[in-house]
Amino acid sequence: MAARAAGLHTYSPSLTLLLPFFHRQTGLGTSFFCFNRLSSTARLSSTAKLSAAAVRSQAKRGFSFKEDEVASPADLHFEAPLKIVEYPDPILRAKNKRIDMFDENLKKLVDVMFDLMYKTDGIGLSAPQVGINVQLMVFNPVGEPGEGEEIVLVNPRVNKYSKKMVLFNEGCLSFPRIHADVERPESVKIDARDINGARFTVNLSGLPARVFQHEFDHLQGILFFDRMTEEVLDSIRGDLQALENKYEDKTGLLSPERIETRKRKNVAVGFGKS
Ligand SMILES: [Zn+2]
Numbered sequence: 680m681a682a683r684a685a686g687l688h689t690y691s692p693s694l695t696l697l698l699p700f701f702h703r704q705t706g707l708g709t710s711f712f713c714f715n716r717l718s719s720t721a722r723l724s725s726t727a728k729l730s731a732a733a734v735r736s737q738a739k740r741g742f743s744f745k746e747d748e749v750a751s752p753a754d755l756h757f758e759a760p761l762k763i764v765e766y767p768d769p770i771l772r773a774k775n776k777r778i779d780m781f782d783e784n785l786k787k788l789v790d791v792m793f794d795l796m797y798k799t800d801g802i803g804l805s806a807p808q809v810g811i812n813v814q815l816m817v818f819n820p821v822g823e824p825g826e827g828e829e830i831v832l833v834n835p836r837v838n839k840y841s842k843k844m845v846l847f848n849e850g851c852l853s854f855p856r857i858h859a860d861v862e863r864p865e866s867v868k869i870d871a872r873d874i875n876g877a878r879f880t881v882n883l884s885g886l887p888a889r890v891f892q893h894e895f896d897h898l899q900g901i902l903f904f905d906r907m908t909e910e911v912l913d914s915i916r917g918d919l920q921a922l923e924n925k926y927e928d929k930t931g932l933l934s935p936e937r938i939e940t941r942k943r944k945n946v947a948v949g950f951g952k953s
Contacts, residue, residue, distance in 0.1 A: 680803035680893040681850030681858075682822045747834075750776035750813045755784055759791050761809040763799060763852050766922050769935045771853060772900045775812045778833050781876035785815075789831050789874060792817045797824050801852045803890040805897035808853050816894035820886045830887070835871035835895055838880070840864040840950045847889055851903050857918045859911050861903050863892050864950055904938070912938070 754776055764770045778785065788811070796804040796817060803818035814834045821827025843865040850858045866884035869891065873879060883891050893903060904912060904919065916938055923934040 680801060680818070680890050681852050681855075682800055682802045747777040747814075748774070749779050752780070752784070754813060755780070755788065755811065757788055757791070757809070757811055761791055761795055763795065764808050764810050765853050765855065765926070766902065766919070767926050767934045767936050768853075770807055770810055770812065771897070771902060772935070773807065773812045774900065775807055775814045775898045778813050778815060778872075781833075781872075781874065785833075786874060788815070789817055793819070793824070793829060796852075797822070799852050803894045804852060805894045807897055807900075814898050816891075816898065818887075818890045818894060820890055831874045832869075832871040832891070832894075833873065833876070835869055835891070835898070837867050837869050837895065837950075839868035841866040841884070845889070849889075849893060849903050851893070854903070854918075854922065857915050859904070859907055859915050861893075861906050861911075862908075863889060863906070867892060869895075 755778070788806070792804050792806070792809060792815075795809065796802070796819070800822065802820050802822040803816065806813045806815040816832050816835065817830065819827045819829045841864045844862050845865045846860050846862050848858050849861045866882060866888050868880065868882050870878060870880040896903065896906070904915065907915075919938040923937055926932070926934050
């Protein structure tokens with residue numbers, strides 16, 4: 680997820696407790712996300728009702744623990760420097776494998792992802808966005824090295840979404856210079872493994888919940904425009920087409936998806952349990 684050039688957007692700090700082991704670095708157990716660069720102009724929208732169909736469609740795209748394939752060392756192999764994979768590269772829609780090796784290679788990958796995230800002014804980054812189809816995300820809502828908290832989540836799952844929905848202007852490193860409103864639950868209860876493989880559960884709300892959900896979608900091959908209303912989508916349609924054209928020029932391949940031929944209501948929305 681990308682921060683806007685004008686500074687980190689919207690959000691009123693209603694932070695829930697973050698557990699000490701949630702932090703990448705040790706010794707930071709008492710510090711919390713820093714919100715002092717944020718303004719509190721988040722707009723609350725009406726509570727959304729999840730239809731059974733929406734939840735089912737999400738479940739189809741989502742993962743169940745049992746079905747997930749485990750990543751092999753080859754799946755996790757990478758060579759620095761990594762580059763951001765941009766829409767409409769099919770890597771962003773590919774299935775992401777579960778990680779069960781918490782070794783030095785994984786720690787190196789996390790370091791490289793944080794470096795790239797900061798360099799590109801991001802506040803969150805998922806592994807598929809650097810071409811590695813595994814269930815890993817990193818984020819730091821402050822977006823500055825040495826500030827805020829660096830969060831690493833491996834094989835995350837959502838246990839619970841709040842009924843309260845919030846509209847927020849999102850960016851995405853895989854969609855350079857595109858920003859648009861996306862509605863998501865205000866808070867989530869998740870479980871995941873940390874960089875050492877330890878399982879934990881945590882409640883997130885506000886900006887951390889927002890960044891988490893954006894990156895969690897990446898791990899399921901869902902992109903932020905999949906969740907935009909048709910009206911909002913219309914405002915960025917030309918930008919998406921420009922990226923599709925850029926991909927075709929660069930690769931000599933046809934764009935694997937086109938916003939123009941996307942069927943209305945054909946894309947998964949709703950927030951089912953994973
Ligand atoms: Zn993104």
